[in-house]
Amino acid sequence: MEASQDNQLPLLKFFKKHTLEEKFNITKRYIVEYLQNFIEGTAVDGIIAGLEEWKEDKLVIPRTGVSPVDMALLEKGRKSILLKFLPLYTKNLKKALEIVNEIENFYSFQSVKAIEYFSDIQNEEILRKNQELTHAYEQLKESNEELVRTEELLKESNDNLEDIIRARTAQILESEERYKAFINQSSEGIWRLELNGIDGIPVDLPVAKQIELLYSFGYFAECNVRMAKMHGYEDVSAVLDKKLQDIMSFANFSPYGYFNSFIESGYNLTDAESLEINNEGRIVYILNNIQGVVENGKLVRAWGTQRDITDEKNTEERLRYVVNNAPIIIWSLDKAGNVVLAEGNTLMPDIRDNENGSGKISLKELKYLPELSASAMRALEGEAFAKIIKIGDKSFEAHFSPLKDYMGKVTGAVNVAIDITDRVTIEKKLLESEDRLRLSIEAADLGIWDITDLSGEFVWDERSKRFFGLSKNAKVNYEVFLNGIYLEDRAYVKSAIEATLRGERKDDIDVEFRTIGYEDRLLRWIRIRGKVFFKGKGEPFRFIGTSQDITNKKVQENELKTLADKLSESQYRLNLITNAVPAFISYITPDKKYIFTNNYYKRLFPHGEVIIGKSISDVVGVENSAIFYAHFEKAIREKRNITFDYVLNKEEVGFNNSNIRITYIPDIDENGKVRGVVAMGLDITESIRYERDLEKKNKELSKINNDLDNFIYTASHDLKAPVTNIEGLVSSLVETLEESNCTLSEETKLVVSLIKDSVGRFQVTIKDLSEIGKIQKNFVEDVSYINVKEIIEETELSIENKIQEANAEIVLDINDCPSISFSRSNFRSVVYNLLTNALKYRSPERKSRITIKCTVDRDYSILEFKDNGLGMKEHLKSRIFQMFKRLHDHVEGTGVGLYLVKKIIDNSGGKIEVETKEGEGSVFRIFFRNSPYILSV
Structure with missing residues (x-):
């Protein structure tokens, strides 16, 4: 009665006039009679008798005051009463399950019979109302053929329900046989859950924690074949010893909602519905009963039953449409266009609240529904059709059919309109989702493929074909796919695909490989991701997924790897260099923290103390930190190198009054911000001593x-x-x-x-000594701009007799030589000594040839003397500029000439280079530093 009040059911109207005591006596009489029938084994007969009394309106309660929902509530209450006695009656799981199945079968039978009787009662009520219809409606009734058609339309939405009722009736007739083979052949799934790894779940833990432990450690210790098949498995062995989380997949809510009800019910969950996805990917409705076993304050196991109520739920939804007159509009018209029969909560108030009380309303009065009126008129003109119409903000799938008499004359029309607002909304959302998905796929440049037969033709979109260098009309099969893969990757990809199809891979397939385009011959990197769907026996029946061109990503990965290798190599070299340098080298952040030190710091900290992450004061000591901080901050502030000297006293590691020269070098980024400071400390103690020495x-x-x-x-x-x-x-x-x-x-x-x-x-x-003395005492003439060619020719003329005596050839290439800012006498001395030196050390084996050439670069004017004389050994050339040093004794000389040349050039800021080869000759290059005038030229 409380449930009737909550749901405002027709039964409430009957009890409204009774006192509480009268309600209690009526209820008690029926419960006593109900239990007595169970005790005497006449429960089924009692059901039939009660339903007959209901049908014949012999009950205390009028038959129109009872609906199937009332019956369902009474059934649920009585079932609950029986189930509450079950734990007191037996502790045997098998017997308990047998009793539960018997009760369930009993009430299933009662539900079916109640629906049948309710349908008969409704038909009788319809027949009674039909007798009161107008003459036009009586003519419609006289035509049996037209009446059958009308009844077919009215019952169109009930066809599936009748099939289920017949199937359920057949199941009830076979219930006794199923009962005998309950464990293995029960129509319901039966299971027992144990805990593995823990000895129980304390019942005083938070509900969420209990659910987590149950879901993680619960496993199926027993189940029947029906339970296995209900979840998409062919055999019990596929379920036994599997974790709860591996078998039960919840589609419409998380397992926490499902098990939350179980725990809060005191570990006794009755008739709880769940929406699950089985192993085949099919969504099923499950009716669950779970009984937990609690021992010593812990949940140690649970057993339960599951029944697939998918068909019943679907039928129930359809039945609810008809019984509650909710999403369906059923109405019929007479030939004048008046509504003579109308059912449906969404129907217009014009029909129900007609002022004249006739129960009729003309289509012409439905001014705000012109589309509905026009469609109904088409049906009255003899046209049968279906269309989608709008009534307010709702959408309906309306079926219009004309009603005809035996002569084929239209006598009215009938319309059945089903509310498809949700479906239209869902379809609209699906289209929007498809558009978004398509845009996402195009934005990600993904290809789509779908394979239902590995030996047949594949379904590939244009983008997937493009990734393999195929035209959009190309045919693709497994052989084409494999042949398009780079040879070195082919075996790996084939193995991965076949392992996935065998179900050996736990995850979906995700592989990367190279392809060679069939037509464009381009090398590409491709990534495919896909999922395989299996039938009950583990046989794959569909393989779908995406493909993506990741060539650019691979190129970037290779570039990054190359950069990483180079960085690693650079880091290695940096460490090698910094560790090889006998100096303290470190990197310090702007907040004065060390993030890098080289091995030289081990001299300060030989016991492995960690420096990284420490501050300057931690390393040098608080008493010495002021000077370091001052110079460090100055380097950051002025963004330039700062150098200072510091006396280090740390005798225990070998630094006793050691002079350390420290340089702070700021590391400045491209925006001019100091990222850190490189610190270099060089022990200059020995250098200072060497400098003093x-x-x-x-x-x-x-x-x-x-x-x-x-x-x-x-x-x-x-x-x-x-x-x-x-x-x-x-x-x-x-x-x-x-x-x-x-x-x-x-x-x-x-x-x-x-x-x-x-x-x-x-x-x-x-x-010669006098000349040397002049040079040593800097007795040089005033420097002026001299004509190189003029002095060389004068010098050549002064030693003409020696040139002729040596039968030597002098070749001059000095026309482009500029004027040189130099001492005239010193320049003549240089030319004289180099010419006479070449003549002295000429080779007796060939005619002497001396070439004088002049060139100019940015810093120097270069005078080159090249001869083909005796030459000398390479390692002796550094000795020829020593005073009184002679390498050949067969000619006269003092060994002072080249010394004078070297001294003159050195004192003027120039330099001399010598190339020589014994037996071939020598080349002397004299570098005279250019004056500003020469630079401007």
């Missing part, structure tokens, strides 16, 4: 050089007079002897000649 040695060397310069200068001047006197005395001695008519022996003449030669060589040496 070098300074001392330089002072000593300067003193020695000064002494040597003084000696050379003194010797060149003090020796001139004695040598000149010796020369004069020898000449005077010879003249005196000749005047005294003293004949000189040949031996004496030879001695005199040798003395004169020695004096001559001595004078040359003194002259």
Whole structure:
């Protein structure tokens, strides 16, 4: 009764006039009678008798005051009463399941019979109402053929229900046989769930936690064949020992909602519906009963039943349309266009609230539904058709048919309109979703493929074919697909596809491979992703997925890998270099944290202390940090290198008053922001000591050089007079002897000649020393712009006799040589010494050839002397510029000429280069530094 009140059912009208005691006595009488029938085994007979009394209107309650929903509520209440006694009656699972099945079969039978009787009652009511219709309606009734057609239209939506009722009736007749083979042949799925890995689920845990544990650790210890097949498996073995989460897939809500009801019901869930997807991908409605077993405060197991009520749900939905007059409009018209029969909650109020009370309304009065009126008129004109019409904001699929008498004359029309508003909305959303999906596919440049027969032709879209270099009209099969794959990838892809089709891969297929276009011969990288759908026996029946051209992605991946390799190599080289440098090298962030240090820091921290992440003060000590912070912040602020010296005292690791020169180098990004600072610390203790020693040695060397310069200068001047006197005395001695008519022996003449030669060589040496002294004392003439060609020709003319004596050829290529800012006498000395040197060391095996060439670059004017003389060994060329050094003794010389050349050029800021090869000759290049005038030229 409470349920009737909640749902405002017709039964409520009957009980409204009774007192509470009267309601209780009526209810008690029926419950006692109901239980007595169960005890006596006459429950079915009692049902039939009660339904007959209902049909014949012999009950206390009028038959029109009871609906199938009332019967369903009574059935649910009585069933609940029986099930509440079940745990007290037996603890045996098998017996309990047998009882539950028997009760379910009993009430299924009662439901079917109730619907049948209700249908009969409704038919009787329709017949009674038909007797009260107008004469026009009586004429319609007289035509049996037209009446049958009308009844067919009225019952069109009930056809499936009648099929289900007949099928259910057949199941009830066979219930006794199914009962005997309940466990293995039950129409319901029966299962037992145990927990693996835990000894139970504490019932005082939060509901969500209990559900999580049940879903994760629950597994099927027992089930029957029906339960396995209900979830798309052919055999019980495919379900046993499987986790709950692997078998039950919930389509319309998460498992938390389903098991939440189970836990909150005290672990006894009755008649709970769920919408699941079985292993074949089919959506099924399941009616569930679950009984949990709680021991010592823990849920240790659960057992239950499941019944596939998909067909019943579908039929129930259709029946609800008819019984509750909700989404269907059923109406008939007489030949004048008056509505004579109308059912449907969505029908216009004009029909139900007609002012004249006749129950009729003309189509002409339905002014706000012109489309409906026009369609009905077409049916009255004899046309049968179906169309979609709009009534307000709802859409209906309307079927219009004319009613004819036995003569074929139209006597009226009938219309059945089904509310398809939701379907239209869904279809609209589906179209919108398809549009969005198509746009997404096009934006992602995805190809779509669908395969239902691996041995037949594939269904590929144009984009998938393009990825394989095929035209849009090309035929594709498995062989074409495999042959289009790059040979080295073919076996891998084939293996992956076949493993997927065998169900060996847990995940959907996702592979990347290369293709060679059939027609364009282009190499592409392709990624395919797909899913295989299997039948109950694990046989694949459909394979669908997408393909994508990932060539650019692969190119980018290769480029990134190359960059990563280069970066890794650069990092390795950087580490190698920084670790090889005997200096402290680190990288410090602007917040003064070390993020990199080289191995040299191990000298400061030999015990493996971690420096990375520490601050400057952590490393150098708080007492020393001020100077470091000041220079660090200055480097960041001024964005330039800052260098300072620091005395490091850390005797325990070998730094005792060590001088460290530290340089902070800011790392500046492209936006001018300092990203960090590179710090370099160089131990300059030894360098400072070397610098001091070098300074001392330089002072000593300067003193020695000064002494040597003084000696050379003194010797060149003090020796001139004695040598000149010796020369004069020898000449005077010879003249005196000749005047005294003293004949000189040949031996004496030879001695005199040798003395004169020695004096001559001595004078040359003194002259060379004098020149050296001038250079050492910087006794140079004033620098001026000199004509190179003019001085070379003058020098050549001054040694003409030596050139002729050597039979040498002088080749000049100096026409383009500019004027040089240089000392004229020093330049002549350079040319003289280089020419005479080439003449002295000519080769006796060939005619001497000396080439003088002049060139100019940005910094120097270059004078080149090339000869084909004796040359020298490569490793000896650095010695030719040493004072008094001679590499060949068969010619005369002092070994001072090239020394003078080197000294002159060095003092002027130039340089000399020598190329030589023994037996082939030498090349001397003299580099005279250009003056600003030469640069401007």
